[in-house]
Amino acid sequence: MIVEFPALNLLLLMPAIGVAFNLFFGYRLGRSAVNTVSVGVVAIAFALSVWATVKLATMPPGSCLQAQLGPWIYAGPLRLDVLLRFDALAAVMSLVVSGVGCLIHIYSCGYMGEDPDFARYFAYMNLFTFSMLLLVLAGNLLLMFVGWEGVGLCSYLLIAFWYDNPLFAFNGRKAFVVNRIGDVGFLLGIFVLFSAFASHGLWTLDFAEMRERAGLISPAIATIACLLLFFGATGKSAQIPLYVWLPDAMVGPTPVSALIHAATMVTAGVYVVARLNFLFALSPSTMEAVATIGTVTAFFAATIALAQSDIKRVLAYSTISQIGYMFLGAGVGAFGAAIFHVVTHAFFKALLFLGAGSVIHALGGEQDMNRMGGLRRRMPLTHAAMLAGTLAISAVPGFSGFFSKDEILQAAYTSGHKTLWLIAVVTAGLTGLYMFRLFFLTFYGKPRLSEERFAEVHEPPFVMAMPLVVLAALSVFGGLIGLPEGVLWGNQIGAFLAPITGRVSAAPAQAVMLLSAITSGVTFIGIILALIGYVVIPTLPERLAAWAQGLYRLLWSKYYVDELYDFLITRPVLFLSSAILGRNVDSLAIDAVVDGTGEAVQGGATAVRRVETGNVQHYVLIYLGGVLLIVGYYLLSALRH
Amino acid sequence: MQALGPLILSWRSVLAPGIVALTAVVTMLVGSGLSEDESESVGWIALTGLVAAAIASLAASGDHIVTFGGSLIIDDYTAFFYLLIPVCSAVVVLFSFDYVAALGLPATEYYALLLFATTGMMLMAGAGDLIVMFLGLETMSISAYVMAAMAQRDPKSSEAGLKYFLLGAFSTGFLLYGIALLYGATGSIKLEAVAQMVRKHSIALSPFVLLGLGLILVGFGFKVAAAPFHVWTPDAYEGAPTSVTALMAVGIKLGAFAGFIRVLLIYLAPLHAQWSGVLWALAALSMTVGNLAALAQENIKRMLAYSAIAHAGYILVGMTAGRSEVGPALLYYLLGYAFANLGAFAVLVAVEQAQQSGTKLDDLSGLARNHPMLAAAMALFMLSLMGMPPLAGFVGKFYIFSVALESRYVWLVIIATLNSVVSAYYYARVIVAMYMREGAERQAQTRQPTLLFALAVAALATVIIGLLPHPYISASSAAYASAEQVLRPATAALQTK
Amino acid sequence: MTPINYYLGLGALLFAIGTVGVLIRRNLIVVFMSIELMLNAVNLTFIALGRAMGSADGQVIVFFVMIVAGVEAAVGLGIILAAFRNRLTVNADEFNLLRW
Amino acid sequence: MPLGIFAFFATLAVISALGVILQRSPVHSLLALIVTLLCVAALMIGLDALAVGLLQAIVYVGAIVVLFLFVIWLLNLERDPEESGRLGIKLLAAVGAAALVGELTAFLTRTHMSQQTVNSDYGSMAQLAGLIFGNYLIAFEVTSLLLLVAVVGVVAVARRWPSPRLANRPPTLSAKPQT
CATH class of the missing domain: 1.20.120.1200 (NADH-ubiquinone/plastoquinone oxidoreductase chain 6, subunit NuoJ)
Structure with a gap:
């Protein structure tokens, strides 16, 4: 059932109004007006999303709301409309984007309270929300691409927001360039799909119509198109090989990291795959590729996260890792589970970033965890919120991340991807390890700050604390929308999404229990290791040192634990990465490839440029060369007849 | 052979260009009676004339009618360009007012030549035979040579004019040679007669036709700045006064492409197999050379010159496809390209005056602080040229590439897509400079109503053509379809056989 | 009677000589003369082709081309004059302010 | 002939x-x-x-x-100006010209044009005038525009105009040509 719902236009346009307001009147009307309008428009968008979702929920499964703003590109047989469609998938995503987005906007009012460029900041943030909503609501692939590009542009603008620092501007550009590389794939994928469907008389690129007629597409074409689109998705979602920009993107203001580089934008790739699941289903090999790349990325990023000392970089790698899980889910056909993980991830990752932002804010911009420690006493609220987030991301049973991640792992196992499942389980352990390492290093142990600075540490103001509390609640309880089948109300979100994403057959109840138990067990091992290494032992050394200095030094020294980690995990990873990918864990060879491509392009540019010697007769010579080639070409073709 | 029908004399076909030419004469007469300081006001006469011509362009619309013994054509295609070209020139006039005075250019001559150049462009669009097309091309080019060299005290300006002129005159030789050979092969220079002869297979592959076709491709390739005939472009664009550069980047491109598309895609369509290969190479080379070289530029005018080369490449991608579906796409693309470029140059003119500075990338540093509106407009134009959705540049590119892909030019489309990705980098540099770099505090604020109006026109057009492309695509389709009518009787005749 | 092809060949030869002149001479005025030579070669070609077909159109075109050549000469020499005023030279090699 | x-x-x-x-x-x-x-x-x-x-x-x-x-x-x-040190471009020019002549003649010799007989008034002023004011009327009018362009253009570019507001440098014609 399709119902016209013009309010969707309003939902989309609210953030656009915010952009216009901020750009044209922002600096003139002052900070409070900007704050009110920017938050207000996103809040209204959220309210409209809720309304639409409620309306959608009362309709029979598989229905959708839609709103048509008008024809867009009508040319010859080409029929592209500005069509917004609000189905279950779009509903979930737009709730997340506007809801989490709204909280982050609120938080930003506090975080950017001192920044002179507040209007520009909020204009970008609203523009980002607009682009993301457009991406989510778009009824055809090309309109989605509009949002897709807009999101990339905003991320570029926001990463480089504090452009006074040349490194920041450079990183912004890096994100932009890497995203554009991905876009080549995406755009070519659109073209392939377009020409494939056009040859069957479908000139609209409309999702619903493509879905209906997906059977017309040959598997080979579907594979090419899906691989190209997936390549684009790896760019936006920071997967191997295009993940390098995300850790560097952390130089932007922290709420930006939360909104763009954690909660919403990076999930765009997952959303595209889920949206086009009917195409990916046609190409099993692409599905395998998606699952494999997702899993490998998840593991790889987790190992890297272990060795980071910058709090935001740890979170960045954890994002990459978690999105790897989502792609694993999508790759094994559990699109619903992947989207579910998008939702819970948005909750806890936004929470973690905002919590980290509070810490950074309190410490006057300090991001190195080696200079934190003991903050629990000064920031109890942030500490509690971060604990909720850490438990959620580590997938401790009962917390939101547990349900979504578990569903993905179950699907991986039952669909027969046992190796991928195993890697993913190990990664779950690593997740517990590195997240609690972050948590303990930040909030426990002795303060490694100077006394005066430690004394100045304070809880964030209300506008920043409130979103933390809300997100913490969501991180704890958000998983309840997707309980395993048979438990209480079961998997509500899965059922809601099923008409769009399909469902995977559930495993038998005992297997479910067993698999969950294994995953949870591994997670707990990771957490306990972190506990031992960063909390328990620092109290032990003094007693142990008195009792047996050698043993202390040999076994229980924290230094040795770090060494152990280093030896067991970081070193092999370092070795692996240097052997396979490059010299350094952080930037790897991909960096070199990206930079290398850039240098090659620059070299080509210089070469092409040198043709212009300024001497008019050299120009004549080039011209004549062109003439000779063309005339020669025609001479050859004349001789042939 | 001589008479292709009764000699139809029609005021409808000459009304719009006639008004422009007449305005040029009026401009000269009025200007000669004014003192140096007063003469700037002749710009208003020029503006009036251009607007009148744009309105009069309606007269040229209608079914395909050949007038003046085949010299001019009345159809919607002609009307499309009779409307678009004066509008673009009018925008140039709007941002020229203070600039002409600031550079000390002789105002009367400046506007008269601008109007003459406009007449030439319009004639290229409406021409029905090769000689009128050639004369139109010369009228517009010679005016442009002079305008490029007009800033007498600036050695760069006269150098730009000189190089442009020398290469242009050199190129004229090749174009003319091509016309001569085509004339020798087909016995006529009327496009319709040429097309009829070319449809006969025996003539189509005669050496004269092939050589003539090759040299005509060279000649037009030069005017549209397609690589490897592009070498003059960066120098001429950089050295010429900025308002003249705008005219060169927009008006001359429009005129040249109007003629090129009509000749090649409509009248020489039967030779598609012969010219598509060459166009393929020109397109690929233009895109690559243009985009690569633009990466390394510090001067924005020069960068825009390379960008113009790259855009010529994108249009050539569409022309390579050569199908009738691509015609509207090309016209639509030109529309979006024209306004985005006009706007960009208008911003440069404003910056040059407001800051008494040049057009280096550094001169735009911190523009967002000093002139937020200028910076926002410039960002918009750069994004459109970059092909950022949903602006006009994106829709046009998508439209052209999708038709080219439909015609199975897969590799060309891949090259084009890669290129448009590379291009993002240098357009973004402009935005970076404006928004993310600190510039010197510059207080001087320009409040030229005409310039701001020109900017507003360009910005609105860029946004509207992109956001609501539908009416513009319909207009392009109608224009192209009416130009294509010439082919219909022939195909009908073939079918009855 | 001389075959028309001879005229065409002569035209091609003159055209090529003009091209060489454009390439090798430094003096801009001589470069420009070479361009005039090229145009004249094309004119000869037009006349010859028109004669071959017995069509007078070629001659009319030549008439127009001559006007164009004259206009180009006037404007071109004016531009060379302006360039000379700025740089005090007509040496093609020295006009390289604009490059790269 | x-x-x-x-x-x-x-x-x-x-x-x-x-x-x-x-x-x-x-x-x-x-x-x-x-x-x-x-x-x-x-x-x-x-x-x-x-x-x-x-x-x-x-x-x-x-x-x-x-x-x-x-x-x-x-x-x-x-x-x-002294002609020296441009051997490279001269060589290239020679090669290019040779190639151009070769290509053009290769083309032109592939077609044999036969001359048609013509009337006695062929090429006469009267015949040309008939064409110019008939089929080529527009072209003729455009050439008049071109001549105007020439007049305006030469005046614009060759006459010396007063110093502009954004002056660069004041070159003079009376200065001696550099040697």
């Missing part, structure tokens, strides 16, 4: 054309150009294009060449 006369004028045209591009002094080049133009005019007349041939002699030699001469004198360019 008999072959012998054609050969005479053709040879003279080629030799003088080479003279245009090979002589040091621009004045000598110009004199050689006059010879070439007159030869071409003669060849045109031989092709029954009497009116155009005469126009060629009058317009080119009478007007255009004089313009050249005037500018050469005005700029005091009796001596050409």
